[in-house]
Amino acid sequence: MTNKDIQTLINKFLAGLTSPQEELQLTQALQQHNSLPAEWQAINLMLGELTQGEAAYDTIMSQRNSHSASSKPSAILVALRFISSAAAIYLVGLFIWLQLQPAPKAQMTYTPKIEQSKPAPQPAYCTEGTPREILMCYIEHRKAQPDTYKQLKQMNNEN
Amino acid sequence: MYMTRSQFEHIAAQLRQKVLKISTQFFSSRYDAEDAAQEAMEQLWRYCEHIDTDRNIEALAVRVAKNCCVSLYRHQQRQAPTANIDTLARNHQEPGASPQQLLEASDTQRLLNETLDLLKPRERQLFDMRAVMGLSTDEIASQTGIPKTSITAMVSAARKKVFTELIKRMKQ
Numbered sequence: 001m002t003n004k005d006i007q008t009l010i011n012k013f014l015a016g017l018t019s020p021q022e023e024l025q026l027t028q029a030l031q032q033h034n035s036l037p038a039e040w041q042a043i044n045l046m047l048g049e050l051t052q053g054e055a056a057y058d059t060i061m062s063q064r065n066s067h068s069a070s071s072k073p074s075a076i077l078v079a080l081r082f083i084s085s086a087a088a089i090y091l092v093g094l095f096i097w098l099q100l101q102p103a104p105k106a107q108m109t110y111t112p113k114i115e116q117s118k119p120a121p122q123p124a125y126c127t128e129g130t131p132r133e134i135l136m137c138y139i140e141h142r143k144a145q146p147d148t149y150k151q152l153k154q155m156n157n158e159n
Numbered sequence: 160m161y162m163t164r165s166q167f168e169h170i171a172a173q174l175r176q177k178v179l180k181i182s183t184q185f186f187s188s189r190y191d192a193e194d195a196a197q198e199a200m201e202q203l204w205r206y207c208e209h210i211d212t213d214r215n216i217e218a219l220a221v222r223v224a225k226n227c228c229v230s231l232y233r234h235q236q237r238q239a240p241t242a243n244i245d246t247l248a249r250n251h252q253e254p255g256a257s258p259q260q261l262l263e264a265s266d267t268q269r270l271l272n273e274t275l276d277l278l279k280p281r282e283r284q285l286f287d288m289r290a291v292m293g294l295s296t297d298e299i300a301s302q303t304g305i306p307k308t309s310i311t312a313m314v315s316a317a318r319k320k321v322f323t324e325l326i327k328r329m330k331q
Contacts, residue, residue, distance in 0.1 A: 015315050016310075039322075041329065046290060046321055046325070048290030050226055053225055053226030054222050057228055057229050061185065
């Protein structure tokens with residue numbers, strides 16, 4: 001409330017036109033001033049004990065409320081606290097879960113299997129029929145899989 | 160028509176709850192809240208035969224309770240002018256009044272009483288009804304039977320008289 005508003009209310013008070021609510025507002029405004037001029041001090045005296053007590057009560061309560069509101073952490077801070085707490089709980093849980101898992105065997109080493117040389121598989125086809133039929137069958141297979149036969153031929157040459 | 164003691168006793172339990180709620184909001188200590196509520200109920204009990212039955216007794220009880228809370232709080236502040244553990248824990252310390260301030264308050268109260276004695280009985284009655292009892296113009300009109308416009312004029316005249324006299328004495 002500005003000084004002008006206070007003076008307006010004082011004029012209204014002296015004219016007997018203020019409501020009890022306005023007198024309470026005026027008292028609160030005057031109580032918030034540290035050094036009152038003589039005229040305002042006189043008005044403050046005239047406002048009555050009940051109104052002054054009520055105004056003091058309301059002022060103290062509003063000061064406490066504003067103090068407690070300012071000491072409350074902001075929403076962002078609360079959210080950050082929540083997220084960090086959740087992350088910490090997750091990490092602890094993960095650590096415990098990893099501890100419960102069976103440990104890998106320390107002596108296990110990689111030992112590649114050495115394949116023993118096996119005899120080359122004999123073709124299971126072109127074994128029946130006359131020699132001519134067998135030969136024709138063989139030629140047809142060779143035409144169908146030229147690379148395989150090329151490799152086989154190369155292997156035979158190397159051996 | 161004024162309230163009787165038996166009428167007050169009939170609503171005392173309900174009023175006490177209201178008063179205790181106000182004091183509990185104010186004090187962190189349950190004992191202090193009970194003390195303030197008890198004081199408020201005692202004051203209402205002493206004053207009840209002057210309360211008009213049409214008046215909102217609950218509103219008056221709330222005002223009296225607030226006054227008692229502030230009085231007890233200030234009394235505690237005077238008792239313990241230095242910060243102790245209790246007051247720090249409450250976290251709402253108000254500077255206690257020094258002996259000089261108390262003396263000044265006593266002087267100003269005496270000054271006001273002397274000034275009010277200069278008013279005519281009717282003016283004094285209306286002034287007190289507004290300032291001390293906290294009645295609105297409508298309530299005064301219903302109690303006294305005086306028209307509202309006359310009440311406003313008489314209250315205004317009384318206030319201006321008191322104001323002028325107070326200024327004169329304060330500047331002496």
